[in-house]
Structures are given as structure tokens and as C-alpha cells.
Amino acid sequence: MESITVDYVKRYLPVRTSDAHKGNFGRVLCIGGNAQMGGAIILTSSAALYSGAGLITVATDPVNRSSLHARTPEVMFSEMYDYSLLKKMIPKMDVVVIGPGLGRDQVAMSVFKNVINSIGSDQPLIIDADAIYLFGQYLNTYPANKHKKIILTPHLGEWENLSGLNAQTENPDLNRQKVDQLGVTLVLKKARTEIYYQDSQWKNTSGNPSMATGGMGDTLAGMIAGFLGQYADAKIGINSAVFLHSYIADQLAKTHYVTLPSQIIKAIPSMMQRLSTDNREDAVDA
Ligand SMILES: NC(=O)C1=CN([C@@H]2O[C@H](COP(=O)(O)OP(=O)(O)OC[C@H]3O[C@@H](n4cnc5c(N)ncnc54)[C@H](O)[C@@H]3O)[C@@H](O)[C@H]2O)[C@@H](O)CC1
């Protein structure tokens, strides 16, 4: 397994040309947030925004509209249960992320099926949180659809539900078998997150227990989405997002007992700037 380090991330940070515009940095669609868990998709979309995504739309329950706009006026709102609107919007997106705060009921399953049927074979689809559960249910009815660019981001509990491998039994060989069977990229989140691509496996070297706070994974899903819209090489984008998410938390943890997802989000632009210009990577705005 190869290691993701700060030097790796620095080496590949994209350079913005002076004539760059928002169309260069990805159109991202974030789908999730039912009436109870709007915060989850607000964290995801905020993370995509602060990671540098060019244009972001959130498809969510209408009750989340004002809080979304109060938090991030840069982000556009769409109604998650308007299936024909969502169907029309998806082909225009560079990256789609589904799952944070989506719920697991029949309505959530209808949203999930609509998305999986509308997404193109070249469009990355990040499946996180409740959508991992729905993906598992969906696979019971439909065979794995290997032509889709699916990125699964489960924590160990969600991975157990999908793969049958628990924290004690999972290991790189068994995870690899399952990944090949599913035909996906796997970001297996744990204290040292592992990433399984079709042709390689990577291990994160950053992260700490101050990150054990609700919403931390929702934030990572948004960072991955934001980076996928900016990195020409998806593998480097995903690896860099996984590393930076935890690396920022490592810097914050020097002075903070608990690291909040919203603190990490706020610190993304300054950390990216510092890594791109100098070696003061141990400084972070909190
Ligand atoms: N502000 C919000 O609205 C938030 C909403 N959230 C949403 O809540 C929904 C349920 O997510 P949960 O993750 O709680 O779902 P689950 O209830 O499936 O997973 C949590 C459980 O998984 C088990 N588990 C085993 N290994 C674990 C590991 N390494 N890391 C984490 N859990 C592990 C634990 O028993 C834990 O209680 C999702 O839609 C998620 O996006 C959460 O992300 C928290 C914040």
C-alpha cells in the first residue's frame, strides 16, 4: 500500500492560471439533507465550496433552503424531490455527491434510484452515508453497474453493512476482492483511511481522534467532490482531499481538543494556499 504524505499533496496542488474562471473548477451537485439532517448536506456543499469548486448546487429538502443560503449564499438550491428537474440537471454536472443526511426510507430510495439511473458513465458519483445503505439495498435488486464511476466513502460500520466485513475481519485482501466485485473506488474511512482503486491501494498518514465528531465524513465527501472538479487525475484529487481533511485537523488539534467539521472547512483555503506557496504548513487559521 502506498502512503499519502504532505509532499505528495504539495507536488500535485493545481496551479490556477491568471485567466481562470469558475467554469474551470467543476460544477458540483450535492444531494442529501432530509427535513431532519439538513446540516449534513450543508457541511458537504460548504466543504466543496471552500475546496475551490467553481459552481455548486444543493438538491435537498425545501425546509433547508434558508439555512443553506444563510450559511453559503454562493451555493444554489434545488428541490431534491423534483425528479424531472434533478434528471435534467445531472448530465450538466462534473461531479455528483449523494448521501449525507439523505435518510434511508422509501422517498430516499426513490431519489437514489433517480440519480443512479440519470448519471452518465463518465461522471464521478460519490456515494456517502445513507446512500451507501441505499446502494446496498439497490444491489440486491440490480446487479453492480460497473460502467459507472462510483466512489464509495463508508466508515467501518457502513462498510460492514455493505460488504459483511467488520472492523476485526476487514483486511486489504478481502477489501480488494469486494472492491473488484463491486467495480468501484473505495475510500474506507477509519483512523488511517485506506483508498482502493482498480490498480492501486493508498493509505492516509494524517488524522487524529479530535476528528471523532458528527459531520466529519460529510465534510470529507464535499472535499473529494470539490477536488474532483479541479484535478485532472481523479486519483490524485481523491488522495489529496483525504490527506488534507485530516492534515488540517492535525494542525488544529495542536491547540483544539475537539476539531469541528466547520473549523476544518474554514481552514481549507488557507492551508491550500500555504502548501502551494511555502513550507509553513503547520500554521492554520481556526
Ligand atoms: N449534522 C447532521 O445533520 C449530521 C448528519 N449525519 C447523517 O446521519 C446519517 C447517519 O450517519 P451515521 O454515520 O450516524 O450512520 P450509522 O448509524 O450507520 O453509523 C454510525 C454507527 O456505525 C458504527 N461504526 C462502526 N465503526 C465506525 C467507524 N469507524 N466510524 C463511525 N461509525 C462506526 C457505530 O456503531 C456508529 O454508531 C447520515 O445521513 C449522515 O450523513 C451525520 O453525519 C452526523 C451529522
Ligand SMILES: Nc1ncnc2c1ncn2[C@@H]1O[C@H](COP(=O)(O)OP(=O)(O)O)[C@@H](O)[C@H]1O
Ligand atoms: N480517531 C480518528 N482518527 C483519525 N480520523 C478519524 C478518527 N475518527 C474519525 N475520523 C475521521 O472522521 C471522518 C468520520 O466520517 P463519518 O463517520 O462518515 O462521519 P459523519 O457521517 O458523522 O459525517 C472520517 O474521515 C474518519 O477518517
Ligand SMILES: [Mg+2]
Ligand atoms: Mg458519514
